Every structure is written in C-alpha cells, then in structure tokens.
Amino acid sequence: MSTDKRQFNIAICGLGGMGNWHREIIQQIEDLHLVGTYDIREERQQFAREHGVTPYPSYDAMLADPKLDIVTLAVPNDLHKPLAIKAMRAGKNVVCEKPVTLSCADLSAMIDVSEATGMLFTVHQNRRWDEDYLTARKIIEEDTLGPVFRIESRVLGCRGIPGDWRQEPEHGGGMILDWGVHLFDQILQMIKEPLKTVYATVDHVTNELVDDGFYADLTFESGLIAHVEVGTSHFIGKPRWTLYGRDGSASVDWGGPEGTQGEIVCVTDRSKNDAVPIRTAAGLTKTMAPRTDDTIKKFPIPHVHSDIHDFYKNVMDAIDGLQEINVKLPEVMRVMRLMEAVKASAETKQIVPFE
Ligand code: NAD
Numbered sequence: 001m002s003t004d005k006r007q008f009n010i011a012i013c014g015l016g017g018m019g020n021w022h023r024e025i026i027q028q029i030e031d032l033h034l035v036g037t038y039d040i041r042e043e044r045q046q047f048a049r050e051h052g053v054t055p056y057p058s059y060d061a062m063l064a065d066p067k068l069d070i071v072t073l074a075v076p077n078d079l080h081k082p083l084a085i086k087a088m089r090a091g092k093n094v095v096c097e098k099p100v101t102l103s104c105a106d107l108s109a110m111i112d113v114s115e116a117t118g119m120l121f122t123v124h125q126n127r128r129w130d131e132d133y134l135t136a137r138k139i140i141e142e143d144t145l146g147p148v149f150r151i152e153s154r155v156l157g158c159r160g161i162p163g164d165w166r167q168e169p170e171h172g173g174g175m176i177l178d179w180g181v182h183l184f185d186q187i188l189q190m191i192k193e194p195l196k197t198v199y200a201t202v203d204h205v206t207n208e209l210v211d212d213g214f215y216a217d218l219t220f221e222s223g224l225i226a227h228v229e230v231g232t233s234h235f236i237g238k239p240r241w242t243l244y245g246r247d248g249s250a251s252v253d254w255g256g257p258e259g260t261q262g263e264i265v266c267v268t269d270r271s272k273n274d275a276v277p278i279r280t281a282a283g284l285t286k287t288m289a290p291r292t293d294d295t296i297k298k299f300p301i302p303h304v305h306s307d308i309h310d311f312y313k314n315v316m317d318a319i320d321g322l323q324e325i326n327v328k329l330p331e332v333m334r335v336m337r338l339m340e341a342v343k344a345s346a347e348t349k350q351i352v353p354f355e
Pocket of ligand 1: 040073
C-alpha cells in the first residue's frame with residue numbers, strides 16, 4: 001500500500017448530461033486526468049473532441065487502456081451492472097452513477113465482483129454534499145430544536161419525468177430510483193438508528209409504467225418519522241426540508257445561487273399560552289392561533305459549505321488506502337433495500353417491516 005499521493009487516470013463512459021458534468025468536475029481536480037470518454041452516440045463522441053477530450057472508439061478499447069485507473073459510468077441505470085462488472089474484471093476501479101442498479105440481487109452480484117477483483121467500487125451519491133442537506137443535518141445534530149420527532153424531505157417539480165429512458169421500467173426509470181435514491185441515502189446518513197417500518201404510496205399522474213412521484217413514511221426505532229416525498233406534477237412548491245422538534249421547527253430550502261435559505265423558530269416560554277383566537281368564516285380556534293413574539297425566538301439557519309470535488313479526492317485517497325471510501329457498499333445496499341421496501345409497500349398497500 002502506497003502512502004504517497006499519485007496521479008490517477010480516469011475515463012467516462014456515457015457522455016450525456018451527467019457524464020458531461022463529471023467531465024467538468026474531473027477537469028478541475030489536480031492529480032486526476034481525464035484520458036478519454038466513450039458514448040455510443042457519435043454526436044457525443046464529437047462533443048468530446050470539441051472539448052479537447054479524445055474519445056475511445058469503444059468501451060472495450062477504454063478498458064484495454066493499461067494507463068486507465070478509474071472508470072466513471074454515467075449511462076442509463078440498467079447498464080450500470082454489466083458495464084461495472086466488465087470494468088472491474090478488466091482491473092479498473094469504478095465510480096458508478098446512482099442508482100447503482102435496479103435491485104438488491106443485481107447489486108449483490110456487483111459487490112461480489114468488487115470483492116473478487118479487489119477493485120474499488122463506489123457510487124456517486126453526490127447529494128451527500130448538498131448544502132441544504134448538510135444544513136438540515138447540522139440543525140438536528142446540534143439539538144437546536146430539542147428532540148426531533150418529524151423530518152420532511154421533499155423535492156417537487158412540475159415538468160413530469162424527462163421524456164427519455166427515465167420513463168421506461170426496463171432502463172430503471174421512475175422517481176423512486178431517480179430521486180428517491182438521493183433522499184433515502186441522505187435520511188439514512190442523517191438518522192443513525194434502525195429503521196423499523198416503511199409505508200409508501202406512488203403517483204402515476206403522467207406515467208403509467210413507472211412512478212412519477214412517491215410519498216414514503218419511514219419510522220425509526222425512537223419513533224421519529226421521516227417523510228420523504230418526490231413529485232413531478234406539483235405546480236406549487238414546499239420547502240426542501242421541514243424539521244419539527246419538541247422546542248422548535250425549521251425550514252431549509254435549497255436556495256439556488258444565493259445559497260441555502262430557511263428559518264428556525266423556537267419556543268422560549270411554553271407556559272405563556274394566551275392566544276388571540278383566529279376567526280374564520282365558520283368558526284374560531286385558539287389551538288391554531290400563532291404564538292405571540294414574546295414566547296418565541298427566530299434564528300437564521302446555519303450555513304454549511306461543501307465542495308463536491310471532495311467526492312473524487314476521496315475516491316483517489318481510498319484507492320491508495322489513505323482514507324476510508326465515503327460512499328460505502330453496505331450503505332448503498334441499505335438504500336437499495338429501502339427502495340425495494342418502498343415499492344413493496346406501495347404495491348401491497350401495507351406497512352413493510354424493515355430492520
Ligand atoms: P443521458 O441520457 O443524458 O446520458 C446517458 C448517455 O449514455 C447518453 O449520451 C447515451 O448515448 C449514453 N449511452 C447509452 N448507452 C451507452 C453504452 N452502452 N455505452 C456508452 N454510452 C452509452 O442521461 P443522464 O441524465 O446523463 O444520466 C446518466 C446516469 O447519470 C444515470 O444513471 C442517472 O441516474 C445519473 N444521473 C445522476 C445525477 C446525479 O446528480 N448524481 C444526475 C443526473 C443523472
């Protein structure tokens with residue numbers, strides 16, 4: 001095992017939207033050299049040339065390159081398994097796009113090959129570096145809200161599913177695999193407790209063959225519930241995260257270029273409970289009246305900064321045995337099992353026991 005940092009040669013298979021994102025990131029990282037790409041579409045081979053990258057004539061030619069250390073796979077989901085197995089058998093380390101594959105059985109076969117060949121195999125769970133997620137996690141870990149009893153994590157769009165392979169089950173389409181994989185991974189990283197049960201429903205608003213949205217309630221051992229939601233026909237949004245604790249609530253949004261936005265509201269004096277009732281057309285309520293300012297305190301959310309280049313830096317260090325790999329295969333398997341439980345719950349309309 002070497003203890004010195006060295007340079008790594010990497011190539012990308014699949015130069016579509018996400019493959020090109022990898023190209024941009026990789027080219028910004030010292031010690032990581034993009035030595036080629038391969039895409040079955042000639043227009044993407046030409047795109048590579050126009051961006052100063054020499055495309056390999058085939059995937060086999062890529063894998064036959066003795067100077068290549070790492071292959072990044074950014075192809076449709078059903079191709080991850082065969083192409084990852086082929087790369088590891090050719091002696092290449094593999095960074096695979098999410099979702100790693102379509103089932104636990106397929107993932108098991110991929111892990112077996114990683115163990116048999118000794119090649120590093122990891123998954124691009126890049127949303128572990130999302131600043132909204134890191135901010136929500138910090139609010140919970142710092143106990144800002146007291147004991148948290150409910151976490152809501154949602155992404156809501158209104159454009160349906162992109163009209164490509166994402167609409168087709170055989171290619172691993174659907175929102176559970178596409179976005180669920182990120183949101184479930186984040187929740188399982190955040191809550192370090194056994195997950196006891198899963199209950200889920202799915203939407204088929206614009207697509208019959210795959211889910212175009214879902215709602216999942218994950219109940220952890222302490223009773224904490226994480227509600228995870230993805231929608232693609234939602235013309236009115238909601239915050240990316242809503243956190244509810246005994247002593248306060250927080251909302252965190254992903255915010256765009258200005259960075260993460262949100263607010264924290266905590267109770268300062270629960271005993272002061274005088275409320276001016278809210279009157280509606282048909283009645284009145286004290287229970288739902290807002291608190292007066294003298295019994296609450298509002299805080300800005302903390303700002304957590306991250307650098308996505310750390311993903312590849314960790315991969316390089318892990319290959320050299322200098323750091324543990326960040327995205328570990330047992331974690332990837334747990335998320336895959338959870339996605340299978342979500343699908344099973346939605347199909348049977350039952351609560352599914354998990355751990
Ligand atoms: P895309 O359709 O834009 O690109 C896929 C590319 O793969 C296309 O250019 C296609 O020609 C190429 N391709 C197909 N079969 C191939 C083969 N046998 N050999 C070589 N190239 C082949 O799709 P995308 O949005 O870039 O998604 C690709 C992968 O990246 C998917 O697994 C997706 O889930 C993932 N993704 C991840 C994120 C993230 O944030 N981590 C975001 C978007 C997509």
